[in-house]
Amino acid sequence: MSSADETMAKHPFVARFIDQGRARSTEGLPQWWADFRTSALQRLVGLDVPGAKDEEWRFIRLASLAGEEFVAEFDADRQVNENELSEVTVPESAGARLVFSNGQFLPELSDTSALADEVTVTTWSQLREAGDLDEIHDYLDIADFWEDDLFYNLNGANFEDGAVIMVPRNEVVETPIHIVYLANGEGNDFAAHPRNIIVAGESAQVTVIEEFAGAGEGTYFHNVVDEISLGANAKVRHIKVQQDQTTAYHFARNVITLSQDSNYEGTAVNFGGQLSRNDSYARFDGKNIECTLDGLAYVQGRQVTDTHTAIDHALPDSTSYQLHKTIVDDRAHSVFNGKIFVRKDAQRIDSNQLNQNLVLSPRARVDTKPQLEIFADDVVCSHGATVGQLDDEQLFYLMSRGIDAERGQAILTYAFAAEVLETIGVDSLRERLEEQVLEVTSAVAE
Amino acid sequence: MLLQVKDLHASANGTPILKGVNLEVKPGEVHAIMGPNGSGKSTFAKVLAGHPAYEVTSGTMTYDGEDLQELETDERARAGVFLAFQYPVEIPGVSNSQFMRQALNERLKAAGKDELDPLQFDDYIRERVKIVDMDPKFLDRSVNADFSGGEKKRNEILQMAVLEPKLALLDETDSGLDIDALRVVANGINELSTEENAVVLVTHYQRILNYVTPDYVHVMTRGRIIKSGGKELALELEERGYDWITEQEAAQ
Numbered sequence: 001m002s003s004a005d006e007t008m009a010k011h012p013f014v015a016r017f018i019d020q021g022r023a024r025s026t027e028g029l030p031q032w033w034a035d036f037r038t039s040a041l042q043r044l045v046g047l048d049v050p051g052a053k054d055e056e057w058r059f060i061r062l063a064s065l066a067g068e069e070f071v072a073e074f075d076a077d078r079q080v081n082e083n084e085l086s087e088v089t090v091p092e093s094a095g096a097r098l099v100f101s102n103g104q105f106l107p108e109l110s111d112t113s114a115l116a117d118e119v120t121v122t123t124w125s126q127l128r129e130a131g132d133l134d135e136i137h138d139y140l141d142i143a144d145f146w147e148d149d150l151f152y153n154l155n156g157a158n159f160e161d162g163a164v165i166m167v168p169r170n171e172v173v174e175t176p177i178h179i180v181y182l183a184n185g186e187g188n189d190f191a192a193h194p195r196n197i198i199v200a201g202e203s204a205q206v207t208v209i210e211e212f213a214g215a216g217e218g219t220y221f222h223n224v225v226d227e228i229s230l231g232a233n234a235k236v237r238h239i240k241v242q243q244d245q246t247t248a249y250h251f252a253r254n255v256i257t258l259s260q261d262s263n264y265e266g267t268a269v270n271f272g273g274q275l276s277r278n279d280s281y282a283r284f285d286g287k288n289i290e291c292t293l294d295g296l297a298y299v300q301g302r303q304v305t306d307t308h309t310a311i312d313h314a315l316p317d318s319t320s321y322q323l324h325k326t327i328v329d330d331r332a333h334s335v336f337n338g339k340i341f342v343r344k345d346a347q348r349i350d351s352n353q354l355n356q357n358l359v360l361s362p363r364a365r366v367d368t369k370p371q372l373e374i375f376a377d378d379v380v381c382s383h384g385a386t387v388g389q390l391d392d393e394q395l396f397y398l399m400s401r402g403i404d405a406e407r408g409q410a411i412l413t414y415a416f417a418a419e420v421l422e423t424i425g426v427d428s429l430r431e432r433l434e435e436q437v438l439e440v441t442s443a444v445a446e
Numbered sequence: 447m448l449l450q451v452k453d454l455h456a457s458a459n460g461t462p463i464l465k466g467v468n469l470e471v472k473p474g475e476v477h478a479i480m481g482p483n484g485s486g487k488s489t490f491a492k493v494l495a496g497h498p499a500y501e502v503t504s505g506t507m508t509y510d511g512e513d514l515q516e517l518e519t520d521e522r523a524r525a526g527v528f529l530a531f532q533y534p535v536e537i538p539g540v541s542n543s544q545f546m547r548q549a550l551n552e553r554l555k556a557a558g559k560d561e562l563d564p565l566q567f568d569d570y571i572r573e574r575v576k577i578v579d580m581d582p583k584f585l586d587r588s589v590n591a592d593f594s595g596g597e598k599k600r601n602e603i604l605q606m607a608v609l610e611p612k613l614a615l616l617d618e619t620d621s622g623l624d625i626d627a628l629r630v631v632a633n634g635i636n637e638l639s640t641e642e643n644a645v646v647l648v649t650h651y652q653r654i655l656n657y658v659t660p661d662y663v664h665v666m667t668r669g670r671i672i673k674s675g676g677k678e679l680a681l682e683l684e685e686r687g688y689d690w691i692t693e694q695e696a697a698q
Binding site: 416 | 495496497518520522523524528531534539540545546548552556588605609
């Protein structure tokens with residue numbers, strides 16, 4: 001079937017994923033899912049790999065990704081390295097963990113026994129097996145922001161698994177739910193398209209940790225879509241930790257829709273991947289909403305990390321906060337583009353955005369582009385971006401107390417990162433990440 | 447001799463600031479270096495501590511038998527040199543107590559002594575904060591971040607109390623303090639003074655010398671110490687200002 005399709009697609013990279021999508025089983029697929037897959041496949045036929053002329057992609061190059069030939073995740077070995085799993089264990093999430101390896105769910109390593117029966121914490125594959133998918137239909141494709149985006153559609157055409165978390169009205173989930181995506185990439189150059197659905201009903205509350213981890217050197221591709229729906233007065237705390245192998249590719253699109261009086265707090269930590277892209281789109285569908293999109297990226301070697309966010313204030317009386325920090329060392333490159341839209345009738349919006357970049361090496365590169373589009377007149381919007389090095393006076397102060405230069409640099413780098421990590425309320429996870437920043441900085445300090 | 451400075455010249459960005467400083471400090475002594483703004487007295491303290499903005503162009507600084515120029519800033523600190531900053535630096539994200547524990551442990555390690563674990567340090571620091579009458583809540587905050595001017599100066603003296611240096615260089619620690627804070631800081635300095643250590647107090651104002659009694663007072667202008675005397679010299683400066691000394695020097 002493939003030769004005719006390949007000539008239809010503009011790029012062999014895209015054609016390969018069209019083939020993979022078409023090869024996927026339709027067994028147990030409800031009609032709406034089959035239709036969604038078909039429409040994504042149709043859109044892919046018209047899509048090319050974005051290039052430097054595309055505004056959304058101008059700071060990074062996708063040529064190396066587009067040159068890779070990934071196998072579909074179902075053809076990859078999914079053996080799990082138990083050490084790898086123990087390294088990412090979050091004790092607070094005991095009995096509330098879903099584990100995937102190479103994009104496929106591993107029920108034997110997952111355990112949701114600590115959660116109340118009213119709370120749904122499962123996966124697409126399990127629901128499909130049980131013939132129980134229909135309740136998530138409404139929470140698929142909740143915004144049309146990425147309708148023509150290559151990666152969103154690659155996911156749409158190929159996703160088969162991912163976490164499904166549904167917290168009903170008034171339910172407060174105290175145990176943070178941990179979604180773990182392991183990768184054993186070596187010799188398994190797979191592409192996986194996880195799709196995570198998080199739904200918080202009216203006045204529901206939940207914390208979700210979404211973590212990607214992989215050791216070794218595998219060239220694999222995690223192409224993730226998260227769809228997060230908040231009902232009225234709901235509160236979702238979403239901590240994403242991306243530590244894919246530094247030879248891997250990680251792309252993610254996070255869609256968040258917020259109803260009145262709801263509160264979403266997102267923290268995205270990006271340490272891994274040779275090329276990572278983490279984009280979020282938050283749409284405000286009611287009044288009195290609070291939304292936080294914080295981020296910390298730390299890249300070294302020749303890693304590239306790119307974060308694009310869009311906060312869409314369509315209605316009045318809401319607040320958004322954003323603190324995005326990046327640390328770039330060696331020849332690494334970080335990109336930040338933060339869009340804030342305040343629509344014509346969205347009065348009394350309070351929006352704060354700050355992007356701070358710490359450059360540890362003369363060959364490292366930072367591109368930052370705050371982007372405010374304000375069409376209402378009664379708003380308070382502040383934004384800023386800084387690019388700087390470690391502060392000499394701070395370093396001298398530490399050294400004047402007997403701390404050597406190497407350790408001093410590590411401490412100051414850690415301190416820069418700490419402001420974002422401090423917002424992570426899950427103690428063991430926060431401490432693990434803080435330790436990691438200190439260790440990495442000590443290891444690379446000259 | 448704890449510190450011996452001979453004909454020290456130093457410059458910043460090629461501009462000479464210290465132009466032949468001589469000073470000898472023995473253990474157990476308190477020295478005050480006074481002088482008008484821009485005389486080089488703060489630079490002198492920073493050069494002794496090893497600030498990278500200044501280059502020593504000639505002369506020598508010998509501390510405890512060692513050539514200070516051979517030592518990096520952190521090595522000087524571990525050897526017992528301490529600089530209380532005129533403008534203590536804020537370091538958001540680094541906890542004050544963890545910072546001090548690390549600094550103390552570096553000093554202990556260098557002296558071949560056992561390091562303190564967090565619990566031992568906690569006991570130790572809770573005793574030391576009493577010397578500067580400081581609320582222990584400041585230990586849990588980030589280093590100097592959002593501290594008032596007086597709190598920052600107290601925090602400097604607290605670090606001196608924690609590290610127990612042999613040579614404490616106090617760079618205008620008294621400037622900007624109200625009288626209550628000044629008393630606390632001065633009492634701290636007095637309490638920490640022993641026969642084994644020495645204090646060099648760089649100050650613009652005579653007032654702190656009502657609380658800390660110097661053995662020697664030096665007057666610095668234009669990068670040199672031009673007059674030295676006992677504590678009565680400070681009183682004379684208070685009455686007559688600096689002009690008569692500079693005129694005296696110019697006449698010579």
